[in-house]
């Protein structure tokens with residue numbers, strides 16, 4: 169909002185005294201000092217953000233104790249028709265492998281058990297800095313850091329090249345969890361969305377990944393109701409979801425963002441049609457997720473304990489197949505410390521969550 173609306177925010181929110189853009193976090197102390205000196209309309213916004221924080225910048229983590237997000241790159245070089253991110257965050261700039269590994273080591277020293285690598289397109293990591301994607305090298309370097317779970321978000325299927333897949337398979341602390349932001353399956357829709365890989369999201373790509381990492385947990389997201397989405401496009405997506413049986417799928421209705429090409433496209437889809445399509449797709453996914461969760465019943469899995477219910481003493485955590493915020497939880501009976509990974513025997517499962525009992529370590 170700061171980057172997009174800028175001074176307008178100060179007009180509309182009278183109690184706001186400063187606006188700091190997405191490329192200006194490192195100037196926050198200066199901004200506060202200006203406010204303390206009495207300035208009541210501070211705008212610190214670089215028009216084309218190029219900054220990315222590194223391991224030298226102090227950070228305040230808002231996740232639970234055992235988990236940390238680790239940003240490996242910022243910004244995006246693509247221009248998907250629905251997306252405002254490149255406008256707000258600028259083009260991609262990656263951190264060096266050394267900088268990321270140093271921060272991972274700092275997080276390990278703080279007791280972090282799970283690191284989640286984030287960027288706009290993780291499979292493009294390093295392209296701007298090294299002239300070619302360096303995700304495989306980064307994975308192997310992080311394999312030497314004492315963090316039990318490292319999870320990647322926003323990998324694109326065509327960026328999961330044989331060398332990246334081999335690196336994932338050969339690095340024990342990289343979780344075989346693939347979050348693939350597919351958005352749609354129909355080539356016409358992918359072209360209309362200006363997805364950089366349109367025409368290449370197909371059954372073969374998904375099958376190849378499943379063959380290469382059979383144990384992979386696959387998560388994806390879809391947009392329904394993009395302008396021009398006809399019933400035949402939606403049916404294509406529905407069949408795609410049924411065919412590939414993703415472990416988790418998030419479905420969003422198209423959101424018309426001012427400042428994006430899709431804002432002015434003809435054939436906008438009425439809200440109730442979008443919602444019906446979203447509900448239909450979710451209804452198709454639910455039995456699949458339920459069945460996948462049921463497969464865990466009777467198995468012993470590692471669970472990172474993140475919360476304790478003070479009234480019931482019940483523990484709540486996540487297994488490697490669940491990412492925070494977007495996937496389910498594991499409700500655990502028994503004894504375990506917050507922020508540690510413990511073994512849990514799964515006794516029950518529903519569409520989203522698992523239930524179980526701690527088991528002693530052998």
Ligand code: SF4
Pocket residue numbers: 244245246247248251252253254288289
């Ligand atoms: S949707 Fe993702 S790939 Fe497309 S422009 Fe936005 S951030 Fe980049």
